[in-house]
Amino acid sequence: MTSPPLLEVEGLTTTFDTDGGTLTAVDGVDFSVDEGETVCIVGESGSGKTVATESITRLVREPPGRVAGTVRFKGRDLLAMPDDELREIRGDEIAHVFQNPQESMNHCYTVGWQIAEALRVHRDVSDDEARARATDLLDRVGIANASARFDDYPHELSGGQKQRAMIAMALVGDPDLLIADEPTTALDVTVQAQILKLLDELQAEFGMGVLFVTHDLGVVAQIADRIVVMYAGKVMERGGVLDVFDHPAHPYTRRLLDCVPELGGDGGGIPGTLPDPRDPPDGCRFAPRCAHAEPACRTDGQPEEIDVRPGQRVSCVHYRDGRDPSVLGEDPAGAGSDSNEVTSGDD
Amino acid sequence: MTTQEPDRFDRVDWDEISRSRWFDPSINGVGVLATAIPLLLVALYDWLVLDERTPTLDPVGLGWDVGTVDYLFLFTLSLFAFYIVLPLFQHPRRTRYYWREFRRNRPAVVSLGWLGVVFVGGILGPFLVSAPEQSILTGYQPPVFLSIDESYVSTCVGDIVGGRCQGTWRHPLGTTAGGKDVFAGIVHGMTISMQIGFITTTIVASIGIAVGTVSAYAGGWVDEVLMRFVDVVLSFPTLLMFLLVLYIYGAGLGMFILVFSAFAWGGTARYVRSKSLSIAEAEFIKANRISGASTYRVVRRHVAPNAASSIITQLTLLIPGFLLAEAQLAFLGLGDSAIPSWGQLISAGRSDLSFAPWIVLAPGMVLFLTILAFNFLGDALLDALNPEAEAENA
């Protein structure tokens, strides 16, 4: 990667002040997204994925939230930017699609109005132009009879249609980066597949970078170029999707993959629960649930990231120089997870 | 009935209480009956034996003539004592829990204190403070620590210093033009306010719960008719209807209470109906139905107890409206002039406002504080009994 990435996040830290003390949801996270690339952030619910993506454009409520670090988008630091400048970027150059299409639209306005609003706040367009553009996009995201549905209220649309409309709303400003936060989780399986396919097509068509948040590794396999595995506000492992799926390095990643029957896992869960974000463990965040944890794992903060393969890095003490990662068990590559499903994301 | 949430009193104990009310006579039921029966006997004696002019308690040497409103008041007081206060003692653990929740709301605690004063003052006051009496000579006495120009008073009870009559402890809040003691007037007004509060609340609750549950469980056209009827009741401008009744028939406090409660139960009925419908959907009710419980039993043992806490809240917020209405009517000179209510006092002092403002200000502030206290209390109960509302605000 010679050209600078589209989005470069460094040391992103998001905290919330609560009655019970300060809660650190995202703790010094780095990642980047290139133009036209799809990066997936994966992890259990509550691992800070959503907060991390919402911190990029400072969507988190401040206060009680507080966002620190740098987020460079096309060379500009979004976190250092004044509010009104950042507002110009939101919805225009960086667009969001959220998890719950049922709640993400205002029930008092028509679908078309809400899509057009995204255009109207950024460009000086006439009502007719806004309407034409919104109708085009509704049509493009696969809503039949778009010009009639423009005047429908959200409650008159199905869940899948609403998510399509939300995608249309995101695309209205022709964004360079689309941040999709579990956009298919609230939908049923067949609709899920349709929406994923749609996003894939649209990414090619609009040439956007996509930052995709999910806890569903099956989805990751379909769409990702690179993945970032998060746990309790920290990055555990990152790398190309094939590398990580075929040679997961971090015990957490391995356990995560084990949970997915489609990828050859046993479908079981990970024993234990996420640590309290007000009082995280001293060492590796995963140590309390890790079968291979040793004293070195429990002190000195999250281990540094170590290259295990070109582009794949892992935050685990067992990969340090002079240590033998094989104590983690054999590399599960080839343990049934042939890369046939994984490659499907590349076409 | 068992329950998974022992800390929610609307799930547990109302059930026990109401069960005991009909089937195995509990201390609560016995208590109410023990007060109601003698009360009824006295009332019958009063009505059948004594002639109209003899005070009811004349035979035992007291001059207190008990009226219809008093009988109702005593009865509602016994309901209050045995079904609201006594259970608090019967279930100390839960009471402590509620107190902890409630205590966090400072204004509500102060309000409860104030209402306690009004309540005790209303019950015991008339026995300790004699009713304000007309005494023209000692009119316009200023409150203690204040003074008034000598020319306004014919006889100054206190000292006259520099041509100004000083207030005394004999009339701590001064007197009216007619020499009635304002403090005594306020204390006796507390009784009136408590009577209005308790009796209307009881009537509203009875009608509201009855109509609401019948509507919910009968369904169909009965539901439709009752709810349309509620619509009509709710769209009635009560004050004007009362003015009409007053104009045509004349009206005292009893009629006031009757008319106002007769038009105030609409909201309660609607509320109980929707609550009943949602409770009826709950699993434990379905289980009861399957095991053959009658509608009546389901309503009384499950629906009414579960809706009770919210109904209490709603009623708390209704009371200030009644007090205000009474005061307004009294102020207009359309109230029951035979009773010493706060509104009557305010009305009496209106023309003397410029030089004897205490006649209006003292009862006015008491009325204001009482209405404020009911509102704060209702708001706090809403928060305490409805965790969702609190979460919403957080």
Added chain:
Amino acid sequence: MGFGRYVVARTLWAAAVSLIITTITFLLLAAAPNPQVQEAATQAALQGGDPAEAAERARELRGLDEPLYVRYADFVRGVYTLDWGWAESRSQPVTEALAQGLYYTAQYSVPWTILTVLIGPLVGVYSAANMYSWKDHAATGFAFFGYAIPNFFFGIILLLIFGVWLEAIPIVYNTDVPVFSVRNAVQLAVPVFVLVTGSIGAIMRVSRNESAEFQNADFMKTAKAKGVSPLRAYAYHVMRPTLVPLSTTLVGQLLALFLGSSLLVEVVFGIPGIGRVTYDALIAQDTNLVLGSTLAFTFVAVVGNLLEDIVFTVLDPRISYDDR
């Protein structure tokens, strides 16, 4: 059921309610002894005539000897054709007396209604946006004060302070002042203030609590992600949905105040409005006028409730017309 049919059905229902109220009024009247008949009987007795015969004549004169259903039909016809009779105490038709009163009532009712409707939701939403700040606490305190202080009492106090002690406002309402003049504005300022204080509290509380829910809603995040400014987000995405639950309180609150307190406020401030007309009619025992003004107020309430329901269905696109 479409919107049009819903409106028609709801309007028919309002008409039915008005008929029910008219009927109840008639029954109340019919069941009571007529003061004028008694008056005639008393007069006859005093003058040595036959009271019973005099009463009979008086009844005949007023058509009271007709069968009940005929009188009922007459009564209903009279009410709906606005033939409300003669106001004896004012020597003019009832409708004319009411129209005159309305002229003065409107002069202060229009301003306070507009002020309440404009300021209430704004302050409520502002309060929610700054929840638990001192501004919110101040607004909440004011709201509680407003709906706890009896309007007539508050009016008296303000009259005492500004009229008697500071002499800033006239104590007696002057009807000779032109409607749109500074002097009229000055003499109506205090009544308007009293009524706004009384009505705004509940509106503020409802808008605050309802908008608190909406300002944390997911769609607000969507709006922010779209690049919508906070001001626009509050104006469109919070205010608009708040109006839905507010509409159910708003009309009721305004009506309650209009029906109850306007009477008191007019008496306190000496404004010869429709409330004052009612009050004077009660004192003067003018049956036709009492009846007329009660019916007038009642019909205002019926129409108000009708409007409330229609506004609610217009505001909430999710409402299905079958539900109500």
